[in-house]
Amino acid sequence: MMQWEQLLSLKKQGDTTKRLRKEQDETRLAFEVDYDRIIFSSSFRSLQDKTQVIPLSKTDFVHTRLTHSLEVSVVGRSIGRQVGKAILQKHPHLQEIYGYKFNDFGAIVAAASLAHDIGNPPFGHSGEKAIGDFFLNGSGKRFKNLLTEKQYQDLIDFEGNANGFKILTQNRVGVEGGLRLTYATLGTFIKYPKESLPKKPTPHICDKKFGIFQSDTEFFKEVAEELGMINRGNNKNLSFHRHPLSFLVEAADDICYTIIDFEDGINLGLIDEEFALEYLINLVRDTINTSKYNTLTNKEDRLSYLRALAINTLIKEATALFVANEEAILKGEFDVSLLGKSKYKAQIEDIISLSIIKIYTSDEVVAKEIAGYKILTSLLEVYTIAVENAFHSKETHYDKLILKGFREFEDKTSKNIYHYLLQSCSFIAGLTDGNALLTFNKINGNNV
Numbered sequence: 001m002m003q004w005e006q007l008l009s010l011k012k013q014g015d016t017t018k019r020l021r022k023e024q025d026e027t028r029l030a031f032e033v034d035y036d037r038i039i040f041s042s043s044f045r046s047l048q049d050k051t052q053v054i055p056l057s058k059t060d061f062v063h064t065r066l067t068h069s070l071e072v073s074v075v076g077r078s079i080g081r082q083v084g085k086a087i088l089q090k091h092p093h094l095q096e097i098y099g100y101k102f103n104d105f106g107a108i109v110a111a112a113s114l115a116h117d118i119g120n121p122p123f124g125h126s127g128e129k130a131i132g133d134f135f136l137n138g139s140g141k142r143f144k145n146l147l148t149e150k151q152y153q154d155l156i157d158f159e160g161n162a163n164g165f166k167i168l169t170q171n172r173v174g175v176e177g178g179l180r181l182t183y184a185t186l187g188t189f190i191k192y193p194k195e196s197l198p199k200k201p202t203p204h205i206c207d208k209k210f211g212i213f214q215s216d217t218e219f220f221k222e223v224a225e226e227l228g229m230i231n232r233g234n235n236k237n238l239s240f241h242r243h244p245l246s247f248l249v250e251a252a253d254d255i256c257y258t259i260i261d262f263e264d265g266i267n268l269g270l271i272d273e274e275f276a277l278e279y280l281i282n283l284v285r286d287t288i289n290t291s292k293y294n295t296l297t298n299k300e301d302r303l304s305y306l307r308a309l310a311i312n313t314l315i316k317e318a319t320a321l322f323v324a325n326e327e328a329i330l331k332g333e334f335d336v337s338l339l340g341k342s343k344y345k346a347q348i349e350d351i352i353s354l355s356i357i358k359i360y361t362s363d364e365v366v367a368k369e370i371a372g373y374k375i376l377t378s379l380l381e382v383y384t385i386a387v388e389n390a391f392h393s394k395e396t397h398y399d400k401l402i403l404k405g406f407r408e409f410e411d412k413t414s415k416n417i418y419h420y421l422l423q424s425c426s427f428i429a430g431l432t433d434g435n436a437l438l439t440f441n442k443i444n445g446n447n448v
Contacts (some may be wrong), residue, residue: 002330006228007105007243009184013169013177013219022099027405031107035073038115041179043167044069044448046116049432051124051372052261058210063264065117068256073114075315076252078419080109082319083248084093087326109248111181112188116249119164121429122436123372130376131158131425138377140384142420151418154213155425163191163210163429166422169219187227187243191250193220194232194239195256204335206232206242215422217420230332241332251318254348259310262351264304265359273299280306283347284313317342372433373433375440381429382443402443 010019010030024030029350038044047066047268063071066137085104087094094100121127134140136156144152154162168186170180186194190209195225212220224231224240233239262279280303282287321338328334339348360363383406386399389404395403406427431439 002228002244004091004232005098007184007187007245008100009226010184011183011226012180014180016116029103029104029107030182031111033109034111035114036180037179038111038118043118043430044115046337046430046432049434050120050122050434052412057284059187063260065120068260069114069117070145072252072256073110074114075255075311076249077106077110078315079248079252079318080245081106082315083322085396087089087317088322103114104319105245108184108188109245109252111185112246112249113252115158115168116253119162119296119429120160121376122431123369123376126369126372127159127376127429128158130373132156134377134380139381143417144394146417148214150197151214151398155421157199157210158425159210160429161209162213163426165211165220166189166216166426168332169216174329176229183226187229188245188249190243191246193224193229193242196239198237205337206239212238213422215419217223232332240309241397244329247329247338248318252352254337254339255311255318257347259264259307261306261359262355265355267301270355270362271358277302277306280310280378284309287313314339314344316328317344356423376428377437378443380424380442382425383428384421386425391420394396421439
């Protein structure tokens with residue numbers, strides 16, 4: 001059974017002495033420093049030009065990955081604080097002996113939520129699929145025999161969650177330990193604490209995707225063991241049960257994309273207003289102030305009221321579900337998402353089903369995802385050839401030009417082809433939608 005005093009570890013990569021909560025500066029709490037480091041990072045800033053729902057959209061009110069991440073962090077902080085208050089009431093020794101406060105839970109969840117999309121490629125989830133398909137069915141398939149089975153699986157199932165952990169923790173020259181976040185925040189960030197194989201071995205929520213590339217397994221094990229996360233794996237396969245607070249990050253994300261993506265669809269005219277508002281009313285029927293709602297005369301005000309009420313309703317629901325199932329979660333026996341147990345599950349599924357039909361598969365979204373697919377495939381073709389040639393010291397002048405500014409490739413000593421292929425994928429995944437398009441145009445001689 002996992003223990004909160006371990007799960008709330010303040011340790012950071014490279015620490016040689018133990019960090020104690022009681023000795024923390026209340027004005028610069030380490031968990032809050034995590035949030036600051038993420039928000040000031042270049043990887044986070046790039047999310048302002050990455051797709052949330054509508055790829056390459058220039059419409060002001062449509063959410064980007066950045067605005068989505070900020071909203072998820074706000075919702076996550078609220079859930080974390082409410083859960084923290086209940087946990088400290090149930091386990092008073094955490095405060096009396098160790099000095100933890102309910103805001104600590106909120107700060108950890110807010111930081112992990114802020115970073116939850118930091119590893120996602122341009123052009124939405126189609127970006128992940130484009131990278132994977134390049135190695136599975138495209139010319140990247142030529143590398144298969146040069147890689148281990150798990151290394152190859154990392155590439156054909158390229159995963160934004162795993163890339164996020166890589167970004168947050170990878171060493172660079174002069175930057176040891178990446179952003180040097182607390183292990184509590186790193187553990188909370190990892191929704192799928194396993195490597196890429198075996199793929200979906202069970203229906204357990206931990207097995208839905210993977211969260212660790214082969215390049216990062218050793219450090220991940222250090223984090224998991226420090227936090228006391230429960231080992232689900234064996235000598236052949238790396239897998240752990242989730243850090244309990246990662247359920248709250250997942251809930252915050254689920255709440256935001258369910259409600260706010262739906263709101264974007266309404267604002268874009270993809271979903272009929274009156275039809276859509278009925279879906280939201282069904283979710284908040286028990287708490288809506290009908291008199292107040294009827295006084296609202298325009299769409300924006302009605303939508304804003306229902307959105308706020310729906311988010312607040314689901315925050316309370318996620319909190320209650322976590323507290324009620326805390327023991328099972330600490331034992332690793334809770335195997336679904338929190339909202340998967342929600343009494344509002346049917347209403348949530350109705351909203352998501354409508355969003356899939358009207359938004360995610362709309363003509364505009366599909367057309368621009370196709371364009372994104374072509375852009376990323378072309379970039380992968382050029383960069384993997386350049387990397388392959390340079391790795392074998394056979395690079396052409398063109399290859400050198402392509403790799404100029406690709407700092408992860410500057411020192412190729414003691415590295416292997418997997419390392420450089422993964423770095424190439426991570427480099428391309430780090431491009432914004434606009435920069436990916438700009439790089440594509442440069443490579444194709446456009447706009448010179």
